[in-house]
Amino acid sequence: MNSTATPFSAACNAFLDLARAGCKARGAQLTPIRRDVLGLLHNAENGLKAYDLLARIKALRANATPPTVYRALDFLVEQGLVHKIERLNQFVVCRHGAHTFPGLFMVCRRCGKVSELHDPDLMGELARRAQAAGYQLDCQEVEIASICPDCLHASPAQGFEQMLTGGA
Amino acid sequence: MNSTATPFSAACNAFLDLARAGCKARGAQLTPIRRDVLGLLHNAENGLKAYDLLARIKALRANATPPTVYRALDFLVEQGLVHKIERLNQFVVCRHGAHTFPGLFMVCRRCGKVSELHDPDLMGELARRAQAAGYQLDCQEVEIASICPDCLHASPAQGFEQMLTGGA
């Protein structure tokens, strides 16, 4: 019943417990710091930058410094619990559980929102093409700059893919 | 015949003249600074970081500062002459001329080399899938972490894509 130790919602705590179990199964430990960082990312809808996260974690742990955050993030990314969006220097929690193919992240150029598309077929095709060219995929994230449905609805724009897909 | 003004090889100068013509056709100008930055990138086999580029451009222009380089890079990326590899904070010259679909960049996790795969079909498929999910692609570069053929030959590793492609 110590609310300062785990200041997250019940749903978030459930998620964190699952994550902890996953780590344990892989022989790693979701320590309190790592758990807090993951919880903060889980609460955030849109991904966070490292120093935003640092500011938030400081509310929980006054002595936190950049390495505190970066170490936790490195761990969480290694564990597949968090993805880094390089284009935005941003970190997002993975809401698809463990998956064995790269995540496809649509990054909206207008509003900055990031959403993970779940498309094993496309990723498989990508892997095949890469392999045909002599490469072996070793890849957790594929980032695609795009206009998200909301922004598209607000103000459509003509893009090259119209040519490719036969759109009007 | 002023070799200090254009300190590049004949082949490089030919490339730069083409680039200049392309810019002109688009109503933009490849100024001397931009030309030098593009030439340095063209000479570099593996892409360069902004501050590496700054060090090199200082050999030509002692008063160059970070904005000098970043402005030139912004321009060159806008013109499609240069691609930014976000994962490496690196800039690579585009060796495929103007293309109307996103470049597919294979980034080797072992040696760091970047190579651009030319695969309009795959990019078209990507655009279709994105559109089916409500997104409109707005994307110059797609980065894929992988092991390049050379590194793979040196020391093969088993990866998830073996499962997808039915490899041994």
Place this chain on the structure above:
DNA sequence: ATTGCAATGTTATATTATTGCGTTTGTGTG
């Protein structure tokens, strides 16, 4: 000549990320 505009010069600073090293904590072993 003056105005407008794109490009550049210059200084400073913001943002993102890491290194290095000492301390603490957890875990297994004799």
Place this chain on the structure above:
DNA sequence: CACACAAACGCAATAATATAACATTGCAAT
């Protein structure tokens, strides 16, 4: 328990990447 070992953490400093803000220059149109 005492010890060794490794992983995690605390902390200070700094490296690496990128932009802001404003002054200046050069050139073209009028």
